[in-house]
Amino acid sequence: MSKTETAETNGISRRKFLGTGIASAATVSLAPGVSFINLAHAQPKPAGQKVDDSKRWGMLIDTNKCAKGCDACVKGCNDEHNLNVGDEDLSRPEQQSQWIRKVDLRDKLTGHESSLPLMCVHCEHPPCVDVCPTGASFKREDGIVLVDKHICIGCRYCMMACPYKARSFIHEELTMQSENAPRGKGTVESCTLCVHRVDDPNNANPITACAEACNKEGHEAIIFGDIKDSNSEINKALKKYSTSAIREDLKLNPGVRYRGI
Amino acid sequence: MKYLQTMLVMLTVVLLNTIALADVPGPNIPKANAEKCVEPTQEMRVNHMEYILHQRDDTVHEGIRTKQHSFKNCISCHAVYDENNQAVNFKDERHFCSSCHTYAAVKIDCFECHASTPSKQSVRTMSLSKDDMKKAHETRSEK
Numbered sequence: 001m002s003k004t005e006t007a008e009t010n011g012i013s014r015r016k017f018l019g020t021g022i023a024s025a026a027t028v029s030l031a032p033g034v035s036f037i038n039l040a041h042a043q044p045k046p047a048g049q050k051v052d053d054s055k056r057w058g059m060l061i062d063t064n065k066c067a068k069g070c071d072a073c074v075k076g077c078n079d080e081h082n083l084n085v086g087d088e089d090l091s092r093p094e095q096q097s098q099w100i101r102k103v104d105l106r107d108k109l110t111g112h113e114s115s116l117p118l119m120c121v122h123c124e125h126p127p128c129v130d131v132c133p134t135g136a137s138f139k140r141e142d143g144i145v146l147v148d149k150h151i152c153i154g155c156r157y158c159m160m161a162c163p164y165k166a167r168s169f170i171h172e173e174l175t176m177q178s179e180n181a182p183r184g185k186g187t188v189e190s191c192t193l194c195v196h197r198v199d200d201p202n203n204a205n206p207i208t209a210c211a212e213a214c215n216k217e218g219h220e221a222i223i224f225g226d227i228k229d230s231n232s233e234i235n236k237a238l239k240k241y242s243t244s245a246i247r248e249d250l251k252l253n254p255g256v257r258y259r260g261i
Numbered sequence: 262m263k264y265l266q267t268m269l270v271m272l273t274v275v276l277l278n279t280i281a282l283a284d285v286p287g288p289n290i291p292k293a294n295a296e297k298c299v300e301p302t303q304e305m306r307v308n309h310m311e312y313i314l315h316q317r318d319d320t321v322h323e324g325i326r327t328k329q330h331s332f333k334n335c336i337s338c339h340a341v342y343d344e345n346n347q348a349v350n351f352k353d354e355r356h357f358c359s360s361c362h363t364y365a366a367v368k369i370d371c372f373e374c375h376a377s378t379p380s381k382q383s384v385r386t387m388s389l390s391k392d393d394m395k396k397a398h399e400t401r402s403e404k
Contacts (some may be wrong), residue, residue: 141323150321184373200323
């Protein structure tokens with residue numbers, strides 16, 4: 001971790017600590033019955049409030065728990081966003097949309113095999129945003145990298161720039177979109193970290209469709225959450241275990257990190 | 262001369278009446294599934310695209326998802342159901358948006374990406390149930 005990153009993390013934890021302290025003090029004086037633990041729980045963002053950098057959404061994927069041959073996360077994602085239905089069959093398999101895909105790795109030296117899901121890793125410094133000529137590719141304040149399809153002209157520079165090969169281009173006219181995932185011909189798309197679930201004002205602990213599908217399958221290989229929230233499961237896991245990012249050498253600081261590779 | 266003038270005026274009145282009574286085809290706009298719209302109807306007729314456009318940028322870039330001008334809510338509330346109780350999509354002329362846009366010959370770009378029918382989930386989260394809405398829709402159509 002670089003010096004600037006350390007400073008940033010410290011700054012946030014200090015701010016968070018102070019914020020919690022003030023909130024606790026205020027609540028104690030108003031209502032002595034309220035416990036500190038209740039205050040510590042994450043609150044959902046009200047529908048009318050802008051997202052801000054007090055949160056950073058991310059995922060931790062444990063490749064030791066990820067089962068070879070299982071594609072529950074891919075199916076969960078496709079079902080959630082209505083990917084590859086209807087006329088999308090007309091596209092060649094390599095052209096079809098992949099917001100998340102399974103990759104099998106084998107260490108040539110040791111012969112160790114691992115299986116992992118690969119998707120948009122929601123970089124802090126996303127190359128797709130750097131190269132976009134129209135500003136369609138952008139990073140939200142809370143770290144989610146998205147394509148504004150209203151502005152996207154389909155030039156596909158971002159697909160070339162992404163070192164994770166995370167983006168897809170839609171080749172066919174679509175008619176069966178999910179109301180939560182507007183998508184259409186001539187635009188580029190990628191994993192949105194289930195932004196419609198993240199923004200749900202009624203859900204304090206949102207979970208992505210892939211993580212949900214993985215849990216349902218009993219593998220629990222994907223932890224989704226707010227990396228900056230010191231009470232979140234992902235924050236605790238990242239603190240406890242040694243994790244890595246794919247292509248860490250590029251210093252993009254991805255929000256999706258891996259354990260076991 | 263005066264007689265001629267009176268005749269002319271009368272003729273004009275008769276002609277104007279005939280034009281007004283003539284069956285000028287208008288768009289057959291289906292009623293929505295709620296009591297009233299999020300803005301006055303006249304305002305929405307003229308400026309609905311401005312509201313949608315404004316909310317679009319707020320939602321995509323800033324995560325603001327208030328229901329008042331949300332596209333998803335427009336679709337849920339203005340859904341039109343066919344005889345099989347299925348919401349019709351924008352390719353059907355009975356669809357709320359299409360009913361007027363077809364009449365005015367203005368192409369809608371929204372539905373190249375956005376769903377033109379609500380999900381069951383969206384219909385559930387509205388204040389009225391689907392059956393209530395269908396009933397309300399039928400009674401309003403009869404009127």
